[in-house]
Amino acid sequence: MKITVINGTEKHGVTYRMKEIFLEQFRGNSDITEYYLPKDGPGFCMGCTACFRNNQNSCKDAEQVQKIEKSLLEADLLVFTSPAYVFHATGAMKAMLDHFGYRWMPHRPAREMFGKRAVIITQCLGAGGKSTAKDIKDSLSWWGISTIKIVSFKLMSEIDWNKIEDKRKASFQKKLKTLARKM
Numbered sequence: 001m002k003i004t005v006i007n008g009t010e011k012h013g014v015t016y017r018m019k020e021i022f023l024e025q026f027r028g029n030s031d032i033t034e035y036y037l038p039k040d041g042p043g044f045c046m047g048c049t050a051c052f053r054n055n056q057n058s059c060k061d062a063e064q065v066q067k068i069e070k071s072l073l074e075a076d077l078l079v080f081t082s083p084a085y086v087f088h089a090t091g092a093m094k095a096m097l098d099h100f101g102y103r104w105m106p107h108r109p110a111r112e113m114f115g116k117r118a119v120i121i122t123q124c125l126g127a128g129g130k131s132t133a134k135d136i137k138d139s140l141s142w143w144g145i146s147t148i149k150i151v152s153f154k155l156m157s158e159i160d161w162n163k164i165e166d167k168r169k170a171s172f173q174k175k176l177k178t179l180a181r182k183m
């Protein structure tokens with residue numbers, strides 16, 4: 001199976017650990033390509049609208065955007081991750097998603113998206129994980145992806161992975177592994 005992962009943060013923190021638990025189930029029998037934002041992503045959309053007007057290659061960030069798009073289109077499973085930053089996806093994730101506005105259903109959707117499966121992994125300290133997932137889901141749905149699963153966690157007391165209680169980590173693991181098996 002081909003998997004493309006878009007990480008909404010470069011940090012090897014809680015979001016990263018959760019994503020690793022999920023991917024563990026696929027390692028060894030899958031071809032996994034990962035992008036870490038903002039490092040591997042485009043800059044901010046400047047609103048030139050060239051992409052909407054059928055010329056996505058004249059975007060100032062076409063090189064990064066088209067590289068990511070190729071990976072997304074070739075994958076069987078798409079994975080998006082983000083911590084909640086003030087109730088929303090990271091700015092880096094939003095900056096990337098803006099560049100795919102031209103792939104929304106009213107514009108030029110890519111046929112390859114229609115049969116894909118996607119997983120969104122978000123987490124927050126206390127509140128905002130679900131609205132963070134929705135930020136990402138809005139784009140994925142409007143790209144035409146029919147199967148989108150969300151897994152969202154609340155840490156509640158501690159945001160340092162090494163200090164999170166084992167019992168709590170075990171409950172995250174159970175959910176993530178179950179979802180991986182389903183996918």
Ligand SMILES: Cc1cc2nc3c(=O)[nH]c(=O)nc-3n(C[C@H](O)[C@H](O)[C@H](O)COP(=O)(O)O)c2cc1C
Nearest residue numbers: 013014015083084085086087124125126127128159
């Ligand atoms: C800028 C910023 C904003 C955050 N906003 C929220 C928030 O609105 N709600 C919340 O529960 N946690 C918030 N957090 C905590 C994160 O969602 C997350 O739990 C924490 O950063 C650990 O994840 P990480 O190790 O993957 O970075 C915020 C963290 C940062 C750095």
